[in-house]
Amino acid sequence: MSRRLELTLTLARKDWRRFWADRRAAIMVFAVPILLASAFGLIFHQTPHEPTQLPVVVVVEEPGPFSRLVANDLLVSQRLDAQELPREEAEALVAQRRAVAIVLPRGLERLQHWQPDSAGERPTLVLLHHPGANTEKQWAEGVVTETVMQRVAREAFGADAHELAPPFRVQSAAVTTHPNAQFNSYTHSFCGMTIQYLLLWGMESGLVLLRERQRPVWSRLRAAAVPLSCILTGQAIATAAVAIFQIILTFTFGYVVFGVKVEGSLLGFGLLAIAAGGLAAATGLTVAAVGGTETRARSISILLILTLAMLGGLWVPAFLLPGWVRDIGWFLPTSWAMHGLESVTWQQASLTEVLPSFGVVFGFTAVLLILATLRLGQAERNWPRGEF
Amino acid sequence: MPLPVALSLIDVTVRYGERVALAGVSLEVRRGEIVGLLGPNGSGKSSTLAVAAGILEPASGTVQIEGRSRASDPRGFAFRVGLVPQEPAIYEEFTAYENLTFFGELYGLSGSDLRRRVVRTLARVQLTERAHDRVGSFSGGMKQRLNLAIALLHDPPVLLLDEPTAALDPASRDSLFADLARFRDDGHAILLTTHHLDEAEGGCDRVAVLEGGRLIACGGPAELLRPRPADRAILYGHLRTRPPKFLEKALRRRLGSHVELEITGRRLRLAAASNEELGYALAALLADGVELEAYRTPAGALERALRADTTARGSSP
Numbered sequence: 171m172s173r174r175l176e177l178t179l180t181l182a183r184k185d186w187r188r189f190w191a192d193r194r195a196a197i198m199v200f201a202v203p204i205l206l207a208s209a210f211g212l213i214f215h216q217t218p219h220e221p222t223q224l225p226v227v228v229v230v231e232e233p234g235p236f237s238r239l240v241a242n243d244l245l246v247s248q249r250l251d252a253q254e255l256p257r258e259e260a261e262a263l264v265a266q267r268r269a270v271a272i273v274l275p276r277g278l279e280r281l282q283h284w285q286p287d288s289a290g291e292r293p294t295l296v297l298l299h300h301p302g303a304n305t306e307k308q309w310a311e312g313v314v315t316e317t318v319m320q321r322v323a324r325e326a327f328g329a330d331a332h333e334l335a336p337p338f339r340v341q342s343a344a345v346t347t348h349p350n351a352q353f354n355s356y357t358h359s360f361c362g363m364t365i366q367y368l369l370l371w372g373m374e375s376g377l378v379l380l381r382e383r384q385r386p387v388w389s390r391l392r393a394a395a396v397p398l399s400c401i402l403t404g405q406a407i408a409t410a411a412v413a414i415f416q417i418i419l420t421f422t423f424g425y426v427v428f429g430v431k432v433e434g435s436l437l438g439f440g441l442l443a444i445a446a447g448g449l450a451a452a453t454g455l456t457v458a459a460v461g462g463t464e465t466r467a468r469s470i471s472i473l474l475i476l477t478l479a480m481l482g483g484l485w486v487p488a489f490l491l492p493g494w495v496r497d498i499g500w501f502l503p504t505s506w507a508m509h510g511l512e513s514v515t516w517q518q519a520s521l522t523e524v525l526p527s528f529g530v531v532f533g534f535t536a537v538l539l540i541l542a543t544l545r546l547g548q549a550e551r552n553w554p555r556g557e558f
Numbered sequence: 559m560p561l562p563v564a565l566s567l568i569d570v571t572v573r574y575g576e577r578v579a580l581a582g583v584s585l586e587v588r589r590g591e592i593v594g595l596l597g598p599n600g601s602g603k604s605s606t607l608a609v610a611a612g613i614l615e616p617a618s619g620t621v622q623i624e625g626r627s628r629a630s631d632p633r634g635f636a637f638r639v640g641l642v643p644q645e646p647a648i649y650e651e652f653t654a655y656e657n658l659t660f661f662g663e664l665y666g667l668s669g670s671d672l673r674r675r676v677v678r679t680l681a682r683v684q685l686t687e688r689a690h691d692r693v694g695s696f697s698g699g700m701k702q703r704l705n706l707a708i709a710l711l712h713d714p715p716v717l718l719l720d721e722p723t724a725a726l727d728p729a730s731r732d733s734l735f736a737d738l739a740r741f742r743d744d745g746h747a748i749l750l751t752t753h754h755l756d757e758a759e760g761g762c763d764r765v766a767v768l769e770g771g772r773l774i775a776c777g778g779p780a781e782l783l784r785p786r787p788a789d790r791a792i793l794y795g796h797l798r799t800r801p802p803k804f805l806e807k808a809l810r811r812r813l814g815s816h817v818e819l820e821i822t823g824r825r826l827r828l829a830a831a832s833n834e835e836l837g838y839a840l841a842a843l844l845a846d847g848v849e850l851e852a853y854r855t856p857a858g859a860l861e862r863a864l865r866a867d868t869t870a871r872g873s874s875p
Contacts, residue, residue, distance in 0.1 A: 173666070180663045184649070191651035386643035390708070393611045394664045395628075395636035 174400055181396070181404025182411070188378075189412055199374075200416055203367035204423050210363060210485070211356035211428060223251035224309050225269040227260040236282035236325065237274045243317045244272060250313060264298045270310040271298035281318070282325050348518040356428035361511040362484035364420045365446060365504055368413045369478065372450035373471040375409040376457025380464055398550055402455060402543055409454045410447035417443045434514040438524035442510045445531040449503055452538035459545035478504040503534035561589040562624075564638075564715045564747035565610060570619030572605050572771075579605040581771045582619070589715060592738055592748040594762035594779075596755070602771040603751035607718050610749060611641045623716050637665060640709030642719040646701040647708070650694040654685050654704050657693060658711055665712040675711055683707040683737065699730035706737065717741060719750035723757060728796055728851060735761040754825070756794050756854060791836040795826040795853035809846060813839050826850070 190196055228241050245252045255263070260271040273296035280293060295314060299307040382388055391401060424430030432439045453475075461467025479485060481495055482504025488496055499505030510527025513519035565587040572580040580602045587593045595603045608614035609621050612628035612635055620627065628635040641647075648657050658676040662668075667675060680686045683703040688696065693704060702722065709717055719738075723731040738761065742748055752758055758765045759779040767775040767782070775782060800823060801809070810819055817839045818829040828843075830836040844850070 176666075177664065180660070184660050187656075188649065188651050386645045386647035387649065389608075389611070389613055389643055390641055390647040390661070391664070392613045393636060393639060393641040394661070395612070395632040396664055 174397065177396055177400040178403045178407070181401055182407040185375075185378075185405055185408030186411060189408065199367075199371055199412070200419050203363045203416065203420055206367075207356070207360040207363035207420065207424065208428070210359035214355035214359065214486075223249060224306060224313070226250045226252040226310055226313075227263055227269045227271045228252055228254045229257045229260045229271055229273040230254065231257070231273060232276040232279065234279040236321070237278045239325075240274055240278065240318055240321050243321055244314065247313060247317065250310075261298060264300055267300035267303055270300075270303060270306045272296075272310060272314050273298065281322050284322050284326065350518075352516060354428075354430065354516050356424060357430045357516045358487055358512065360420060360424040360428070360430050361508055361515060362479070364417055365482070365507050365511070366475065366479040366484050367420075368416065368446050368450040369453050369475045369504070370472075371413055371416065372409060372453030373457050373468070373475060374454075375405070375412075375451070376454035376461065376471070377464055377467060379405055379454065379458035380461050380467060383458070398547055399543070402546060406448075406451035406455060406539065409451040410444075413447035413450035414443050417446060430515065432515055434517065434519040435521040435524060438514045438519065438521040438528070439511075441521075441528045442507065442514060442524060442531070445528050445535060446507050446511075448535035448539075449507065449531055452535045452542065455542035455546065456538050459542040459549070478502055481505070483508050503531050506530040506534075561591070561745070563587070564589045564624055565749060566620075566622050567606070567610065568620040568622075570606075570609055570616045570621060572602075572609060572614060573617045579771050580609070580616070583768070583771075583773045584619075585766055585773060585776065587716065587747040587749050589745045589747045590742055591763040592742050592750065592761065594758040594765045595749065595751040595768060596753065596758045596765050597751075597768035598753060601768040603753075603768055604720055605771075606768065607641075607720050607749065607751055610716070611639055611718050612636060613641075633666075637712055638714050638716055640712070640714040640717045642706050642709045642717065642722060644720040644722070644724050646705040648693055648701065648704055651692065653690045653692055654680060654696075654707075655689045657704060658708060661708045662711050667712060675713070679707045679711045682710060698725050699727070699733070702726060702730065702734065703737075706734075710741070715745070715747055717746050717748045719748065721751050721753075723752065723754070731757075790829045790831060791833045793826075793828040793836055793840060793853055795828070795850045797821070797824040797826055798849035798851050800824050801848060805846070809843060809848070812842060812846070826853075 226244065228244050230237050230241050241254060244250060245254060257271075257273065260269070260273075263269045264271050275293050275296060277291070277293035278295075280290070295318070297307055297310055297314070299310070421430060421432070453471075457467050457471050461471070481491075481498050482502045483491060483496075483499065484504055488499060488505065488508070491499075506527050510524050510531065513527065514524045563586045565585075567583055567585045570580055570583045571578065583602070583606060585593070585606070595606055597603050605614065609616050610623075612621070612632070615628075623635055623638045626634045626638065649660070652660065655676060658679060659672060662672045662675060677686075680689050683706055685700065685703055685707065688700065693701060696704065702725065706719075706722070709719075717738075722734055722738075726734060735757070738748055738750070742763070750762070762779060764777060765775075765779050765782055766773055800821065806819075806821055813819055816831060817835065818827070819839075820827040828836060828839055830839055840853075
């Protein structure tokens, strides 16, 4: 074994053992992503075929037979979790974003005898919604429109509900790149939180290097004629090893407890794990290279990592993000890593199909490693070590 | 017959940007001697040590250890130097044994040779009993001994120590100098920095005085410390406890402007025009409840070198 390789492995072993020396801190590094992934998965989890019901409050402003019928139709709708309340109570629930309110107004009774050529003022149905609940508002609007029209038709033609059913059926089918691929919210959250915490672990590792460079032990390392490249490579190897261990542990937990599976290429998953581990190491060296003081480095790094996580679709699936955010994702390592991990898990992608994701993440890793190494080398040459 | 030169600095200049930290310093340290680098803060002591250790490249001049330069033989040079930074350069998460093993591996040691050296070095610094305890649980003195042990592990001919007594109590300091004397007798060449005259006088075979990056005096402590009739009477003491600020101010007022009183941590320096005046000043301090653990009264060229205007002096290594 060459002297440089020996030195590098000695330094990597040292950093690995220092990580494990504080057992509690080490356990937290692994436990936090598992806990958060479980929580995110639980929040977004839906059991298959379970209909989602929109919480709705029905307000009847003018008691009358037609309004009563419409209110009853809404209260028994399969698509709504509806209750009838006075307007004040309804507004209070809406303000807390606990429901959308459908207000059946005065004048609705006129629709009982409505004909296509009827003249006169049309009653206005009011939908009360929280400012952030646009989707729920649109959903409620669709349901209430259908319900009122059906009731109007039944009153006009004397037909029963069955006869007025739409003359067609709607069938929905999820389309993925592979047949039988089933979206699992836990898979998404485990992929997302794993990547996010890999980057945060990389940051912590970089801060350790930042501190070490400011301590007398760095002078001792340099006095021992240890090349900077060996120190940095050793640090990167130890960081990547911890990161890969974190990936294995997180996904093992996800598999055992929530059924998160690698349904695609296992080799592809392995390659992505190595690339993501490398990305954590590169993040660490970059933090150490450009961080300045520890406090500044920590604040800026957390901001950047959380931004990368958000824009990369690590928190919520990318299809829920606006188009411009998804466009930015093409330039972020996080979205490529996320895409790769999702592909190889629930989307059943083959090795060939995940190679582009692997290549892009690996490319980002290589570029960051090179830039950080150059920057640290320059900083080392310009740092007068007249003090220990 | 004098032992061979282990470390030589020849006309070394160090610059930090525009500022000259060392200006043409030449100094030799032989095996079997302890040389103290003395000077006030910013005089260039640590820079001298840094170039000697090979972690700071001089702008000009040569640094050699047993004929090797860092540029031509970095490993050979590094293997011949043991650096002891002022603050312990150790990993607190590791045990003493693990620290020594790690740094030994950096110097290319391995296997039974490394294990044998670790055991022997732990014994040299009296840490055998605590070899497998985490360093985080060590006292300051024990950490400093481990700091020294790491520098000794690969048995280098040259030991460089940066203000090794800065954080030590008097007992640990005496113990350290006793250790250094043993290492000197074992054939090590030792260069240490200090800004305490008593350490330079009591613990070093030769003293080199730096000021403003220039070597202004170099010689045996007896020669440099020899009093002259024109010298002021000086007393150095070590206080049992540092007096509070208000008491220090009151003491200054009581002693008057013709007596100089300096208190740095628990170190005290008292200077007066004559021995008689110094005696009165000391009596006044003791009467006011100042407790001294020890005191001594050196004076001479070293004191002059550190305190007087040196514009007229030249370099005399």
